[in-house]
Amino acid sequence: MQISVVIPTYNRKPILAQCLAALEGQIIVPQEPIAGYEVIVVDDGSTDGTVDWLHHNPDFPHVRLLQQQHQGPAAARNLGVAAAQGDTIIFIDSDLVVLPDFLQCHGSALVQAQRDQGDDRCFTYGAVINTCNFENPTAEPYKITDFSAAFFATGNVAIGRSWLEKAGLFDTQFQLYGWEDLELGVRLKQLGLRLVKCPQAVGYHWHPPFSLAQIPRLIDQEQQRGRMGVLFYQKHPTWAVRMMIQMTPLHQMLWGLLSLGGWLNERRMAPLLQWLIDRGKSQLALEIARIFLNWYNVKGVYQAYGELRQGMVK
Incomplete structure (x- = not known):
């Protein structure tokens, strides 16, 4: 399994730095089941210096940077999938900080689910914990408000690239806020894909304290x-x-x-x-x-x- 982590971003440089550092710190057990991974960052027209910062930052050897004019996350994710070298796509948001075993958990759960059901019509959905703690986001405990009943949400999901392509990828008509991932989820469900919860693959979704x-x-x-x-x-x-x-x-x-x-x-x-x-x-x-x-x-x-x-x- 070769994983491509696709991350759209727009003016989130400070938390993106933490997101990418966490992905560089992944602990991968060779060939069990992950052969390797890449991180594709798709900049959606940021004006905060994100592109220049990534161009001159040697700390992220797994990162490949793509750019587009401000077209929204649906188009950004499609661009990332088109450029991906992996057979498995993991979508996360650029304000998500993950644990060191994040990729390993997704990969192992996906392979096990495929073995259990006898085919690859499934995807894994990890846990997302909301936090306002910028300095130490992974210290936040799980809360009842972190529960999600979504079938397919791109905050923390792993899926075979071929199924995304068969479903037709994200609809780029969704240029404003919301629903582009759940709409794709409807099409994936129509193809017979099954949701497999993977709570061990934890992502901490940072947002500034409410004001x-x-x-x-x-x-x-x-x-x-x-x-x-x-x-x-x-x-x-x-x-x-x-x-x-x-x-x-x-x-x-x-x-x-x-x-x-x-x-x-x-x-x-x-x-x-x-x-x-x-x-x-x-x-x-x-x-x-x-x-x-x-x-x-x-x-x-x-x-x-x-x-x-x-x-x-x-």
């Missing part, structure tokens, strides 16, 4: 996610997708009630959120902020869907 200054960007992300959710539904008009993208009366009612129809918004909740942040409870503040963030998402979904239907009528 009120982040709220405009988070709202924008939720609105983008709403629009991309409708694109997802256009491609796969099923009830399961409607549930995923929160385009149901249930979600309208739930987040409408919790946000009091949008009355509990970022302005009215700011004093409480800042009070929690000042007491070192930024993660709790973020979870509470999801009340109005999800309301923005649901509104974004229905607005985009309404625009789509109007366009179809015309």
